[in-house]
Amino acid sequence: MSPLTPLLLALVQPIAEDPLIGSSAIDAARAPESASVWFLIIVRLTLSVLALAMVVSALRLFRGPALPDRVVALDLLSTVILGSVAVYAIESDQPVMLHVGIALAILMFLGTVAFALYLEKGAPK
Numbered sequence: 001m002s003p004l005t006p007l008l009l010a011l012v013q014p015i016a017e018d019p020l021i022g023s024s025a026i027d028a029a030r031a032p033e034s035a036s037v038w039f040l041i042i043v044r045l046t047l048s049v050l051a052l053a054m055v056v057s058a059l060r061l062f063r064g065p066a067l068p069d070r071v072v073a074l075d076l077l078s079t080v081i082l083g084s085v086a087v088y089a090i091e092s093d094q095p096v097m098l099h100v101g102i103a104l105a106i107l108m109f110l111g112t113v114a115f116a117l118y119l120e121k122g123a124p125k
Contacts (some may be wrong), residue, residue: 043091050087053080072113078108 057080060073082104089097 043087046087047084050080050084053092054084068119071112072118074115075108075112078111083109 054077057073057077060074061077063068064070064073082101085097085101089095090099
């Protein structure tokens with residue numbers, strides 16, 4: 001048994017209590033060589049970093065000194081949401097969620113183009 005096993009079990013315990021995942025996460029954590037434990041840890045860390053990026057970009061969206069700053073923050077926020085959808089699709093093994101991500105990317109592009117046209121035609125300052 002590896003010296004990291006208690007740490008891994010402590011990290012995976014909240015995941016195991018999730019009713020959607022069940023006790024299979026604890027069974028996977030008992031064998032630390034298993035890739036599924038590391039996969040769950042990396043996915044949770046990735047989602048945490050993406051959540052932090054969402055908070056930071058939302059702050060810039062609300063506190064932006066000018067309209068172009070807010071447009072860039074909105075574009076960043078939608079890109080981070082797209083990344084979250086992709087990570088969720090990988091975690092839940094539902095490739096259909098990637099179609100949602102593609103549709104979201106198209107809407108993001110159209111929104112960015114619309115804001116650029118609005119700014120080009122002379123937005124109120």
